[in-house]
Amino acid sequence: MSSSTNTSTHHTSTIGAIGAPSRRNTELALLVFAVVIPVFAYANVGLAIDDKVPAGLLSYGLGLGLMAGVAHLAVRKFAPYADPLLLPLATLLNGLGLVVIWRLDQSKLLQSIKQAGTAAPRQLLYTAMGIALFIVVLIFLKDHRVLQRYTYISMVGALFLLLLPLVPGLGANIYGAKIWISVAGFSIQPGEFAKIVLAIFFAGYLMVKRDALALASRRFIGLYLPRGRDLGPILVVWFISILILVFETDLGTSLLFFGMFVIMLYVATERTSWIVFGLLMSGAGAVGVASFEPHVQQRVQAWLDPMKEYTLSQQGVAGHSEQSMQALWAFGSGGTLGTGLGQGHSDLIRFAANSDFVLATFGEELGLAGIMALLLIYGLIVERGVRTSLAARDPFGKLLAVGLSGAFALQVFVVAGGVMGLIPLTGMTMPFLAYGGSSVIANWALIGILIRISDTARRPAPAPAATPDAEMTQVVRPS
Amino acid sequence: MNKPLRRIAIFCGLLVLTLLLRDNWLQYVKADTLRTDPKNRRVTIARYSTPRGDIIVDGNPITGSTASSSSGLNDLKYKRTYKNGAMWAPVTGYASQAFGANQLESLEDGILTGNDDRLFFRNTLDMVTGKQKQGGNVVTTLNAAAQKAAYNGLKSQGGKGAVVALDPSTGKILALASYPSYDPSVFAGNSNTDAAAWKKLQKKYDPNDPMLNRALRETYPPGSTFKVVTAAAALQNGLYTSADQATDSPLPYIMKGTTTELKNEGNIPCKNATMRVALRVSCNTVFGKIGSDLGNDKMLAEAKKFGFDSEQFTPVRSSASVFSDDMNDSQTALSSIGQYNTAATPLQMAMVASAVANDGKLMKPYMIDKLQSSGVDTISQTDPEEMSQPLSSSNAQILQSMMETVVKDGTGKNAQINGVTVGGKTGTAQHGVENSENPYAWFISYAKLPDGSKPVAVAVVIEDDQANRDDISGGGLAAPIAKSVMEAVINSKK
Numbered sequence A: 001m002s003s004s005t006n007t008s009t010h011h012t013s014t015i016g017a018i019g020a021p022s023r024r025n026t027e028l029a030l031l032v033f034a035v036v037i038p039v040f041a042y043a044n045v046g047l048a049i050d051d052k053v054p055a056g057l058l059s060y061g062l063g064l065g066l067m068a069g070v071a072h073l074a075v076r077k078f079a080p081y082a083d084p085l086l087l088p089l090a091t092l093l094n095g096l097g098l099v100v101i102w103r104l105d106q107s108k109l110l111q112s113i114k115q116a117g118t119a120a121p122r123q124l125l126y127t128a129m130g131i132a133l134f135i136v137v138l139i140f141l142k143d144h145r146v147l148q149r150y151t152y153i154s155m156v157g158a159l160f161l162l163l164l165p166l167v168p169g170l171g172a173n174i175y176g177a178k179i180w181i182s183v184a185g186f187s188i189q190p191g192e193f194a195k196i197v198l199a200i201f202f203a204g205y206l207m208v209k210r211d212a213l214a215l216a217s218r219r220f221i222g223l224y225l226p227r228g229r230d231l232g233p234i235l236v237v238w239f240i241s242i243l244i245l246v247f248e249t250d251l252g253t254s255l256l257f258f259g260m261f262v263i264m265l266y267v268a269t270e271r272t273s274w275i276v277f278g279l280l281m282s283g284a285g286a287v288g289v290a291s292f293e294p295h296v297q298q299r300v301q302a303w304l305d306p307m308k309e310y311t312l313s314q315q316g317v318a319g320h321s322e323q324s325m326q327a328l329w330a331f332g333s334g335g336t337l338g339t340g341l342g343q344g345h346s347d348l349i350r351f352a353a354n355s356d357f358v359l360a361t362f363g364e365e366l367g368l369a370g371i372m373a374l375l376l377i378y379g380l381i382v383e384r385g386v387r388t389s390l391a392a393r394d395p396f397g398k399l400l401a402v403g404l405s406g407a408f409a410l411q412v413f414v415v416a417g418g419v420m421g422l423i424p425l426t427g428m429t430m431p432f433l434a435y436g437g438s439s440v441i442a443n444w445a446l447i448g449i450l451i452r453i454s455d456t457a458r459r460p461a462p463a464p465a466a467t468p469d470a471e472m473t474q475v476v477r478p479s
Numbered sequence B: 001m002n003k004p005l006r007r008i009a010i011f012c013g014l015l016v017l018t019l020l021l022r023d024n025w026l027q028y029v030k031a032d033t034l035r036t037d038p039k040n041r042r043v044t045i046a047r048y049s050t051p052r053g054d055i056i057v058d059g060n061p062i063t064g065s066t067a068s069s070s071s072g073l074n075d076l077k078y079k080r081t082y083k084n085g086a087m088w089a090p091v092t093g094y095a096s097q098a099f100g101a102n103q104l105e106s107l108e109d110g111i112l113t114g115n116d117d118r119l120f121f122r123n124t125l126d127m128v129t130g131k132q133k134q135g136g137n138v139v140t141t142l143n144a145a146a147q148k149a150a151y152n153g154l155k156s157q158g159g160k161g162a163v164v165a166l167d168p169s170t171g172k173i174l175a176l177a178s179y180p181s182y183d184p185s186v187f188a189g190n191s192n193t194d195a196a197a198w199k200k201l202q203k204k205y206d207p208n209d210p211m212l213n214r215a216l217r218e219t220y221p222p223g224s225t226f227k228v229v230t231a232a233a234a235l236q237n238g239l240y241t242s243a244d245q246a247t248d249s250p251l252p253y254i255m256k257g258t259t260t261e262l263k264n265e266g267n268i269p270c271k272n273a274t275m276r277v278a279l280r281v282s283c284n285t286v287f288g289k290i291g292s293d294l295g296n297d298k299m300l301a302e303a304k305k306f307g308f309d310s311e312q313f314t315p316v317r318s319s320a321s322v323f324s325d326d327m328n329d330s331q332t333a334l335s336s337i338g339q340y341n342t343a344a345t346p347l348q349m350a351m352v353a354s355a356v357a358n359d360g361k362l363m364k365p366y367m368i369d370k371l372q373s374s375g376v377d378t379i380s381q382t383d384p385e386e387m388s389q390p391l392s393s394s395n396a397q398i399l400q401s402m403m404e405t406v407v408k409d410g411t412g413k414n415a416q417i418n419g420v421t422v423g424g425k426t427g428t429a430q431h432g433v434e435n436s437e438n439p440y441a442w443f444i445s446y447a448k449l450p451d452g453s454k455p456v457a458v459a460v461v462i463e464d465d466q467a468n469r470d471d472i473s474g475g476g477l478a479a480p481i482a483k484s485v486m487e488a489v490i491n492s493k494k
Helices: A024-050 A057-078 A086-105 A108-112 A119-140 A144-166 A190-215 A228-247 A251-269 A272-290 A294-304 A306-314 A323-334 A358-391 A395-419 A437-458 B002-029 B031-035 B041-047 B085-092 B103-107 B109-113 B117-129 B144-157 B192-201 B223-236 B275-281 B284-305 B329-336 B346-357 B393-409 B472-493
Strands: A012-014 A171-174 A177-183 A186-188 A217-220 A223-226 A474-476 B055-057 B063-067 B078-082 B137-140 B161-166 B173-179 B368-372 B378-381 B386-388 B421-429 B440-448 B456-463
Touching: A024 A057, A024 A086, A057 A086, A057 A119, A086 A108, A086 A119, A086 A358, A086 A437, A119 A437, A144 A171, A144 A177, A144 A190, A144 A228, A144 A395, A144 A437, A177 A190, A186 A437, A190 A251, A190 A395, A190 A437, A228 A251, A228 A272, A251 A272, A251 A395, A251 B002, A272 A294, A294 A306, A294 A323, A306 A323, A323 A358, A323 B002, A323 B031, A323 B041, A358 A395, A358 A437, A358 B002, A395 A437, A395 B002, B002 B031, B041 B109, B055 B085, B078 B085, B085 B103, B085 B144, B085 B173, B103 B109, B109 B117, B109 B137, B117 B378, B144 B161, B144 B173, B144 B456, B144 B472, B161 B346, B161 B472, B173 B472, B223 B275, B223 B284, B223 B329, B223 B346, B223 B393, B223 B421, B223 B440, B223 B472, B275 B284, B275 B393, B284 B329, B346 B393, B346 B421, B346 B440, B346 B456, B393 B421, B393 B440, B421 B472, B440 B472, B456 B472
Parallel strands: B055 B137
Antiparallel strands: A012 A474, A171 A177, A177 A186, A217 A223, B063 B078, B137 B368, B161 B173, B161 B456, B368 B378, B421 B440, B440 B456
16 A cells, blocks of 8 residues: 655655556556566577478467457556456466467367367357457446346356256267257357356345345254255255256366355355365265266266276277276476477367367476466456455455455366376366357356456445545654 | 465465475486387487487398388487398397387497487597487397308298307307297388388288297297206206216116106117217106216206296396206106206297307307497497306317217217317207197207317207108208308308
């Protein structure tokens, strides 16, 4: 905080409006790096694959720079006090993702099985759409508290989005998970958007109910047990998660929604007991579903013994995926420093090499060092999100920010953990890095909302209305 | 709300920390295991990304490398080629883009691809000077002329068989032939043609099992050639001290503990025969009784000194030959004439001949003389190594004179070479239920030059279609091949 200094010669100063620095120039400087780094990476890939700087370098660099510039200007105009790190970090991830997607486009193997070839231009288009949505959010969402009005509409909307893939004729079963819908030749993953809409619903709902949930409870062996009727909402959300798991066979989305809800519930009520309940219920749900759902079972098998699944797939046994093992080999072959961009063989992963498994390419070509850097960037985005939540002045904003950041963190953990064999694989993608329109667009919207909340949070408090008879507060500084 | 928020911040940090730890585990701790996993396609890609080093015999490469067809999705740049592949397959093994590698191609893969740590300096130098990384060479101990004689001998014979020739004084493998064989170049690539060729060679589709390396991996009952081991045991244990001492051998001979008579092939003078005569005419009764008199333990100890009951690493692994350790007297008698459970690889029987020829010292057989970098600097050189001493020098000379009699006046006349003293032993081994299957014709021998040096010991085994069940077939079928191999070695020394 700074204080404006009184022009008088006394050692007194007057606090007027609290002038927080806007940090827009910091953001701009960081953005330059966030654009230049992917441009160099792009040139690197071209040199490694064809021994020449790729022809599209200039247009790619200009395109990314232009989009970042427009986004920056929008932030400068509509959210001048926003967190300065979020936009550059997201831009950097998105740019690097584009580079690696383009790199995988060059793989003859992936071209031959229609897994890549023209993915990069499409991803560039999705990025443009994402940034457009980001700007739209900044322009039209003047205050995030407006969203509070749409709490129950959000609930309906989220359920609608989640159920879409189950509509016959619309839903598409891709590699065993039914989380896509097909519209006019485009595959859309409604779950990515549902993530945001659900966070809005949870934030609105919990803000209203948090006192009832927090206070009306009995103490039992050191834990505050919620009343039976207050258990209602958590049971409903749990049940929906289980339904997603059963009908859309997607462990990741299910875990993500439930985890997000538990985090927000905990923050709203400050009751540790909710976390205990949440963990118990998600554990019970996951084990219960895994015991009868073959798709989930196979994912668990592939996690426990990826080599066996690989062997089975090599023998042509249907339904067995070799991806887990291929991803592990890619990581291992990358080692500490990686093979260098364009010089790995991560295209051996074949299916979803540029989407669900895009991290393996980073692992092979940029090595342990590159992955650690990426994970820290993700960590930074999440922590800036939580920081925004801390700084927010209204409970709705706090809850929404922590919900979105928590969901983002969980998604990163579930996807990266899955690809690295830490937990079973799920059908989600790394935010910003992976190929996929829904993911890129939805995550830009997510960053847009976080930036809006952070702008509101960091904006100087409006100057009190000047009442003529009230003197300005005087602060006397000892000299 | 801020207290739980701070906890959530820590929780998210922990999530990221967990991922960081996992990544370190994956890309640092487990990296080498994953990177070098043979099922990791990158290993194959690396193997064929540069021209593969060569396997060298007598200064000439017997392998090569050619650019693979770049059509389609082939991610492997070079393909292995073989010169006279079928003849050399028991030595080289194969290196196939589709089907992996075995034997020398697999064991020395690091050198051949250039990825071996011992080539690190050379590779770094190449990288600095901008040269393409090149594989090193494997220089073998083999003798091209001997290998040719062995392979052609087997081929003209037509039946299944194998030949192993050793240099007795060093253990160098001079010839290692197996028939029928296969040409590893027909499936070196990864096209459909290669796959079809591979399939055709599998035992399922070719009952002759051409991909079996009979010289190292097949054990045959050694028959009468095993009598050399029994004679060595008799001398070493002092049962008899001379070749010309009359043995205590009744005829007919009823095996101890049974009422079964052990018979000879034909009417031969075996009653109380000397060991020299018994070996010359191949008396089952004499050597059966020697084995029975010595007992299982002493026979086993001697057989083990010759290398029985353990795998040999040349460095290509050979199967362990068998002499059982839990036999009663009659079983020991049968085993001592190379029947019952006794089974030997051709390499094993060549080792027996070689130990006798080398005055009792058995040298460890080996086929890699040295490993070279692409710049032909020697990276490692194999030194001859004594494996054991199954015979004293004097007893070895007694046994030599007995084996020389076999070739001079006995069943091994077909192996005689002008101006060279040859010692040998024939064998015919029956097998199958009631001896129903084709017998195996064996011949083991060594050659002694006038200057006293013994440059070669050979073992030949042939599955005998024409089925002459008496002992002549070993001398008739196998001895001429042994002779031509020995001649080839002697001539190449000149």
